[in-house]
Amino acid sequence: MKEIQNNPHNRIMIAAPHSGSGKTLITCGLLQALLDSGKSVAAFKCGPDYIDPLFHERVLGVPSKNLDLYFTDEKTTRGLFLAENESQISVVEGVMGLYDGLGGIEERASAYHLAKVLQTPIILVIDVHGMGRSVLAEVKGFLAMDTGHLIQGLILNRCSVNFYEQLKGMIEKEVGLAVLGYFPVRKDLQFQSRHLGLQLPDEIRDLQEVLERIADQMKETIDLETLLGIAGQAADLEGEKIGHICMGGQDTAIPKVKIGVARDAAFCFYYADNLRLLEAAGAELCYFSPMDDGHLPKGIQGLLLGGGYPELYAKELSENLSMRQDIRQAVTQGMPILAECGGFMYLHKTLETKEGERYKMVGVVDGDCHYTGHLVRFGYVGITEKETNFLSEADQIRGHEFHYYDSSDNGRDCIAKKPVGGRSWECVHENQKQFLGFAHLYYPSNPVFVQHFIEECRREKAWQEY
Structure with a gap:
């Protein structure tokens, strides 16, 4: 060439x-x-x-x-x-x-x-x-x-x-x-x-x-x-290069916040810009496998459970009892956590596969997940909070839903709304430290979301101190 x-x-x-x-x-x-x-x-x-x-x-x-x-x-x-x-x-x-x-x-x-x-x-x-x-x-x-x-x-x-x-x-x-x-x-x-x-x-x-x-x-x-x-032959493209969405001046003297990020065959759906934004806000990303690792990484102060295919590895996830116990203990004791789609499914009491087999999961969400056979609430969404926690008042973060599974308890702390047609519904389990739901969020659409999460993590004790 x-x-x-x-x-x-x-x-x-x-x-x-x-x-x-x-x-x-x-x-x-x-x-x-x-x-x-x-x-x-x-x-x-x-x-x-x-x-x-x-x-x-x-x-x-x-x-x-x-x-x-x-x-x-x-x-x-x-x-x-x-x-x-x-x-x-x-x-x-x-x-x-x-x-x-x-x-x-x-x-x-x-x-x-x-x-x-x-x-x-x-x-x-x-x-x-x-x-x-x-x-x-x-x-x-x-x-x-x-x-x-x-x-x-x-x-x-x-x-x-x-x-x-x-x-x-x-x-x-x-x-x-x-x-x-x-x-x-x-x-x-x-x-x-x-x-x-x-x-x-x-x-x-x-x-x-x-x-x-x-x-x-x-x-x-x-x-x-x-x-x-x-x-x-493409025309020259004018524009300002953006490595990440600016979080404001980060003090490099402040120690990094260690965030445990689930990453293996079951949890592999992450926007590169989301991870870059977390790092820009002060996070040190500590990857671990909910399938293969026995325990959470030592020293972490927060958790991120992304999307993926937990339904294909439900047996392996269920059999890793020590990891399920670690995550349940960390979350119930107040560790900040973000979980979306597959990560949200993993936090339920049980997950029923497409073949009808039911497996125990972490049990933080008091509900069960099951295969529906069709896309559920598919498409783009804008999510707002009922009470201000992760976002500024009346603000939203944007995301996308793409899943064939549903939950018996999707949460009621936020409102998701379609950008076309205006359909809306209640969703998300949320408090000051937790945001758990089916939507894949795009963090740079509202960097305040990440800033709040990092601040909450910084207040948390390191995992080995529990």
Whole structure:
């Protein structure tokens, strides 16, 4: 591939008409191919998804960032994109269909909205399996809505070489858009899905070999040189780099607050910006495994239990009795704790799996979790408190719900409200030291939330002193 300079202004978005079109497969193959050519690459995910960035991270070896225009305004989002980004090329993976934003009916917070804010050329991945000339209508429809003229090329997914040769000429003649190549039907190169999206990277056997084969296929059937040329034509992006949302001047002489962060196969959904913000506010993050470690890390003054798949590891979590006892003791004795989605489920009395097996959990929340078979309260939410604890009066923190499980006791201390339609409901178990609920929160949407948590942790005795 041709040489390009280190510059975050070289950028491309991989988007699609709908979920399941192959965005993540094409994105990961592109990242791997770029790495194979010796280029430095940065990866980003549009929207609140946790799993796709884990795939990006497995390719690059460094965290991928989420960029979400419901969570942060346009100026901040540009700053987060530019921060610490000295790569030769940035690759942004879209979310859902290109124009699907808030509530599925607004452009706001869609992949297209992000592409406009970042002035990023779009490569549209079209799954043409089972289609013929109708692909022209789909492409023309997407171009008709492209007011910013950002769609610069197409990749045809699940397409045979013979059909590609016919489609390419037809599309380029009738639509005037470059067709950069195709990806054939390869059953050996597919990422399998489950109810929350793709399987996790660690669950895919020989993933690195799979990624290399995807990249090799793309090198053969996709014009990566032209794609790089399109990325290099992106306009210079103006904006102030934001490494993290400012917490105000932190006194470096003040000792760090040790926060125990659950991180293993069961608890792996964390926004990189959330962790950066905790550290910027004075936290030292101490990772531990609720499945494999016998006890909480010594010296911690607070707990963070993130999302993930506790339902897949309910037996292992239940059998680690010493860890469950440690967490229950720490929380009942007043240790500050944040728990969201999977972490919230883990704190219940029991967790019933999809197969109907029931396992004992920590028992801090006096309720039980069960599989519903459908998405529960899915989508973006703004959360306000009934009584002021973590937030300023009448303020909110933004988040996202994406779960097939529900609780017999979701809490009643806060109000969650949809940004579109205005539907609202009671949620969250909260007091001055605890915030426990199903929503995945984006802390930089309200840094006061983190500031309050760190202040409460700083007042707490270290864990070994109990």
